[in-house]
Amino acid sequence: MFKKSLFLLAIIALVVASVFVGSPARAAVTELKIIWAQWAPADFLQTLVQDYETKTGIKVTVIQEPWGTFGDRVAAEWAANGDAFDMVIGDSQWLGQGATQGHYVELTEFMTARGIEKTVTPATLQYYGEYPPGSGKYWAYPTEGDANGWAYRMDLFNDPAEKEAFKAQYGRDLGIPETWDELLEVAKFFTRPDKGLYGAAIYTQIDYDAIVMGFQNVFFSYGGDWYDENFNMEGVLNSEGAVKALELYRELYTCCSPPGLSNAFFQETNDAFTSGQAAMIMNYFAFFPALANSATNRFAESTGYFSMPKGPDGLRFAALGGQGISINAYINDERKQASFDFIEWFAQDDVQLKWAQLGGYTCNIEVLNSQAFLDVAPFNAAFAETMTFVKDFTNIPEYGAMLPIAQSALHSYVVGGQGTAKEALDNIIAEWTPILQDAGYIQ
Amino acid sequence: MTALTQAAPTQAKQRAQRRHMSDGALVRLFIFPTLIILILWNVFPLFYSLYLSFTRYSVIANRAPEWIGFSNYTAILSRPTFWQSFATTGVYALLSVGLQTVLGFSLAMLLRQKFKGSGFITTLTLIPMMLSPVVVGMFWKLIYNPSYGIFNFLLNPTNPRLATDMLANPVSAMLAVVIVDVWMWTPFVMLLCLSGLNAIPDYLYEAAAIDRASAWFQFRRITLPQVAPLLLIAVLFRTIEAIKAFDLMMGLTGGGPGKSTETVSIALYRLAFSGQFNTGQASALAYIVLIIIICISNVYIRYLNKLRGE
Missing domain, CATH: 3.40.190.10 (Periplasmic binding protein-like II)
Incomplete structure (x- = not known):
């Protein structure tokens, strides 16, 4: 009887094996x-x-x-x-x-x-x-x-009363911001919590690469970079410009971002815009069709778009x-x-x-x-x-280990308000160093 | 002739035996496939992942595992961020299981009294634990939204936007996750406590009443000791689940802000998948978590046995 059950099992095994091992003859690709x-x-x-x-x-x-x-x-x-x-x-x-x-x-x-x-x-x-x-x-x-770009409410920007008030407050005309400092000013101008209106919705999501991508727009334009051609990070990733860029990104979040966008990516920023909460939003161009469609955006007719502003030295980059x-x-x-x-x-x-x-x-x-x-x-x-x-962010094979470290450090500072901008960038360097050393990029 | 008549039933019996398997063969036929599946799906991965935890290996790198001894374990245990994840997990487990135990037991004491509609109310209270944690995370995210969520409206009815953004602050984010977990799993503790309470014989209370024992004395000396074994099982289950907590956090905070709600399971997920695919270190971390769970479970089980007088 034992032989019989073994025989039965062998047949089952053969059937299973034929399912997994058997492959159809190659045919023309259809x-x-x-x-x-x-x-x-x-x-x-x-x-x-x-x-x-x-x-x-x-x-x-x-x-x-x-x-x-x-x-x-x-x-x-x-x-x-x-x-x-x-x-x-x-x-x-x-x-x-x-x-x-x-x-x-x-x-x-x-x-x-x-x-x-x-x-x-x-x-x-x-x-x-x-x-x-x-x-x-x-x-x-x-x-x-x-790449990342901006959508804005043209009805607000072109409103004569808003233009007048902006000029009175900042001494210049209200228009598409050309520098990050100007963008911050415009965002502050339109932030009116009592009316449910906020200046700018930006990427803050901790998963995958969202907050890194959002920050990179400012970071690169302020002269920062993840490392130089020899993979040196000190003085590059935490340069004075990089620190200022991160401080600006946090200020943009704390002063002018609609409430509840502590973990926001493309969907959340688009939602903030279509709900009328945000005067400007950062997003990938690939997600702008929803804003140009009056079925999904009641402000579609008065929605304008502009490219990333420049940094203080005229550098201009957009995250890819x-x-x-x-x-x-x-x-x-x-x-x-x-x-x-x-x-x-x-x-x-x-x-x-x-x-x-x-x-x-x-x-x-x-x-x-x-x-x-x-x-x-x-x-x-x-x-x-x-x-x-x-x-773009780095595409070396070690990017997978590096990205969550940067995400977490940036999120801690920008959203959590933990530590300083310099400390956040220093933390990234400290945690990236062994990864780059193990991979042989640096000694 | 006699020999012939004797031979015929013997052959028939043999044929019948061939047609019908013996009990032993039938048992083996049921056990072997299960055993093979168990070995392939459970035992082999268990030992293979143990082996991988001692190697430098990435599942997507197209390179064979390279033996590196205890390096993965030392790397994990010497990294502050992992200790932070362990600490976060500990705080979360302590707060959520503690609150669930107190509230679950209290609810069970209330629902122990039979009243009109008590069965319906008991069923209603069980609904949260029947929901998917990811779904719960998603809709509590809406509840916590400072712009339109009901939570901030309750905190500041005149201007909800001015109340704390629960998920944006490291301290309140942990509190927010604990509140959701307590909301979801208190009914489970309540259910076990309720079954324990219902099993207490009435004569114990009657005897205590004859002896003029106070309500507090009855609770301390009768109710609590009688319910304790089931309560401890509930606490054990919830502790293990809290240590493994993943889906609720991922749905609600993604482990943020920063790493403030990043439990060890989320850290493990990010190490094993999410672009990193550090299979060797992830296996090592999984074994560290397994050892911790076994140790904690042992403490509970020993205490449980002590309660039972074994």
């Missing part, structure tokens, strides 16, 4: 899968790829994963060397991991041979596609260019968002070739124009410079201007 975060641009892409199916017969599916779990889902697939998707439209910060840990297929030869690398703006190619920086090695095609499309290294050669073909199609000027017309943020130079692009949406002019001065 479907490609792209994984991206769940948001409007992914819907636009799903619409665009119908043209590809019409042309080639290959169905392209855009798998949408909520932002909160997008990174973990892709990482789980990498861990399993899985082929659940053929291409990933991944965050710019993933480049280091994707390139050095073998998750992405190198696109250098493909992009240079077909001249694709010359069709996109240099900044987007550098931040969305190249690793290591300056190496000329490409791992992604810049797909969704994005957006993603590039990469090919999963764990798919078979047929699927890789089909993915190359898809990217080649996607990179064409006319396809990029349609991508922009649908609402996608193209990185294509021709399209960005065209009047057709500027006419698509009211915020596209500010976007096109912004894409000339974008700057």
